[in-house]
Amino acid sequence: MSTIQQSTRRDFLKTASAAALVPYFYTASARASADRPPPSDRIVMGGIGIGNMGRGDQGAFLGRKDVQYVAVCDVREEFRNHAKAQVDGRYNNKDCQAYNDFRELLARPDIDAVHIATPDHWHAIMVIEACRAGKDVYCQKPETLTLREGPLMVAAARRYGRVVSGGSQRVLEDYRKQVDPVWAGELGKLKSINVSVGPLPQLCNLPAEDMTEKIDWDLWLGPAPWAPYNSKRCSGSFSINGASWRSFIDYSGGGMTDWGAHHFGGATFIADVREQQPVEVKFHQDNGQTYLSYHYPNGFVLYHNRPNTPNLALEGSSEEVAPKPVPGYQGEGGIYGDFIHCVKTREKPFRDIELAVNTAAVAHLGNIAYTLQRSLKWDSAKQEFVGDADANRLTDRARREPWAI
Amino acid sequence: MPLDDAFQALKTYDWGTDRAPVTPITEAVAAAQSNAEARQDLESRLLAALSSDISRDAKDFVCRMLTIVGSTAAISALAALLPDEQLSHMARYALERITGPEASQALRDALPKLxxxxxxxxxxxxxxxxxxxxxxxxxxxxxxxxxxxxxxxxxxxxxxxxxxxxxxxxxxxxxxxxxxxxxxxxxxxxxxxxxxxxxxxxxxxxxxxxxxxxxxxxxxxxxxxxxxxxxxxx
Structure with a gap:
């Protein structure tokens, strides 16, 4: 596949003369106004995967005065056209370009940043290609489909100095009531949290259907195994029980990653272990019920589906801990504002890709432990299971040609 | 034997059929780590299925299983599928995850033919x-x-x-x-x-x-x- 690499538009703006630049992107909608920054201070953005979550992300970025939204990409014609109409309506022009192939959007030197909300099997390829093209990236959760993808995404972001944010707004916004007392030391040293989420992804052998929508099916499948078109297979609905791609192992880690990105993300934030990965996942069976315990280097235990334990139940201790300040978003506008702020300042966002990858890894480790029905030791530095060759085979999967990472 | 029935069901497995009848194969593969004999038996059965006249989806399923229990014994059968437009990817799906230099050698040897x-x-x-x-x-x-x-x-x-x-x-x-x-x-x-x-x-x-x-x-x-x-x- 193509590799795109170039200087960014903002790099260009800093070095080229303003007079030479004006004809390139100066449009009626791009003029400075009393309530908008001048074009040179706006972040020029495009969106890839504009159905469902992507539509929401697009709306959030499009509504910002410090963003100039110029391009949309989706393999579905209907989504593509709708997204273009949204942008054109916002700026009262016809300037937004619509693409079927994300590589064409990434090849545009005028775009500073992209948001990605495709199905999960595309995330790693697109994030890495965007970094190579010098773009900053806001990627929807779950950021990875396999364990191997995470470090490659982090490496690409760091290699090119890109700001790459993961996408769960819930990590900070839904769990603050638990975060604040724990970080204030009110529960003592935290011993454990339980997360109840699921189910695991399933194989998909839905039958072939007549294609009733205009969709580039080969590009929708991308690196995933070939399969016939079926509307449920590629539905972007939030079902994790067989009625959307979120249910199926070729495109998603199932409920474990889809909601796990929120709940595991919140739990590891509460416990302040976002920068780590577990060293062991223990598989338990209790009266016919299976559950997991993840063990962190500092002794913290993250349970998954612990019997008779509510979701996000905290277990504190009498061991005193010093209070510490709680990190949060920077800039204005929630997680989107945090990303834009960091694009401008080159700081790491709240959901920096490395932290997002660590959260996704919890879910993937769990899926593998449940699949193999046994406990696993995990060497996060080497990104491999200790003494379990079969488990190591499940850390990644071959991508359908021509795609590779 | 549920496993015998499952391999029998694989003969008619295809997109749109019930997945439940082949589930015992998935369970047996997951449990095979600690039993070398069972693992070898499973691999043999899967390779036999791969070379039989079953659907593309059934062969996809077999390759998914060989991702875990495939050994050097599976390499030649998988390598033979590398030039197959329909099955090349799923052959690599298994081959890529089989440890040892033999799988790499098979992929390398295939390069001039692809x-x-x-x-x-x-x-x-x-x-x-x-x-x-x-x-x-x-x-x-x-x-x-x-x-x-x-x-x-x-x-x-x-x-x-x-x-x-x-x-x-x-x-x-x-x-x-x-x-x-x-x-x-x-x-x-x-x-x-x-x-x-x-x-x-x-x-x-x-x-x-x-x-x-x-x-x-x-x-x-x-x-x-x-x-x-x-x-x-x-």
Whole structure:
């Protein structure tokens, strides 16, 4: 596949003369106004995967005065056209370009940043290609489909100095009531949290259907195994029980990653272990019920589906801990504002890709432990299971040609 | 025997059929780690199914199972599918995850027999396997007339990440459209070499990529790399 690499538009703006630049992107909608920054201070953005979550992300970025939204990409014609109409309506022009192939959007030197909300099997390829093209990236959760993808995404972001944010707004916004007392030391040293989420992804052998929508099916499948078109297979609905791609192992880690990105993300934030990965996942069976315990280097235990334990139940201790300040978003506008702020300042966002990858890894480790029905030791530095060759085979999967990472 | 029934069900398994009848195979594969005899038996049955007249979806399912229980015994059957337009990917799906040099050898041997996308797939799998024995073969493909093949070879060399892979990339004289892929792979090699605690070699690579002739994005990456090397040697 193509590799795109170039200087960014903002790099260009800093070095080229303003007079030479004006004809390139100066449009009626791009003029400075009393309530908008001048074009040179706006972040020029495009969106890839504009159905469902992507539509929401697009709306959030499009509504910002410090963003100039110029391009949309989706393999579905209907989504593509709708997204273009949204942008054109916002700026009262016809300037937004619509693409079927994300590589064409990434090849545009005028775009500073992209948001990605495709199905999960595309995330790693697109994030890495965007970094190579010098773009900053806001990627929807779950950021990875396999364990191997995470470090490659982090490496690409760091290699090119890109700001790459993961996408769960819930990590900070839904769990603050638990975060604040724990970080204030009110529960003592935290011993454990339980997360109840699921189910695991399933194989998909839905039958072939007549294609009733205009969709580039080969590009929708991308690196995933070939399969016939079926509307449920590629539905972007939030079902994790067989009625959307979120249910199926070729495109998603199932409920474990889809909601796990929120709940595991919140739990590891509460416990302040976002920068780590577990060293062991223990598989338990209790009266016919299976559950997991993840063990962190500092002794913290993250349970998954612990019997008779509510979701996000905290277990504190009498061991005193010093209070510490709680990190949060920077800039204005929630997680989107945090990303834009960091694009401008080159700081790491709240959901920096490395932290997002660590959260996704919890879910993937769990899926593998449940699949193999046994406990696993995990060497996060080497990104491999200790003494379990079969488990190591499940850390990644071959991508359908021509795609590779 | 549920497992016998499951293999019987595999004969009619296809897109749109019930998955439940083949589930005992999935369960047996997951449980096979501690039982070498059961594992070998499962692999034999799966290979027999793979060579039989079953649906494409059923063969996909078999390859998924061989991802876990496939051994050197499965390699020749999987390698034989690499030139198959429909089954090449799922053959690699299993082959890519089978440990040991034999699977890499099979992928390497297939390269001259493959073209187009299927060749890109095999190259990609050698990269994922970080097969250092493939550096020479991949270096030759950097000069391939098909730019997609040359690009894939560069990416695979970057994943292999050894000094020999870096040397091959630095010696390449890619056409302009390939330059970015070769540079990215070379940077990836430098990162891997630094991670392997050889900052002196990594530094030389970064210095080469810091030249004024490189795009700004690359020069900044090379500068960050040089700083990382300096931090390691300080």
């Amino acid at each position: 073209a187009g996308k299927l060749k890109l797939g095999a190259i990609g799998s050698l990269g994922v396997r970080r097969d250092s024995a493939s550096v020479s073969a991949l270096a030759n493909l950097l000069k391939d007339a098909d730019p997609a093949v040359a690009r894939a070879a560069a990416q695979a060399l970057g994943l292999i990440g050894t000094p020999a892979a870096a040397h091959a990339l630095l010696q390449a004289q890619p056409a302009a459209p390939l330059q970015a892929a070769v540079t990215d792979a070379t940077l990836a090699c430098a990162e891997a070499i630094l991670a392997a605690n050889d900052p002196a070699t990594a530094l030389k690579i970064y210095q080469t990529l810091a030249a004024d002739t490189q795009p700004r994005l690359v020069r900044l990456a090379a500068t960050r790399g040089q700083l990382a090397c300096a931090a390691r040697t300080a």
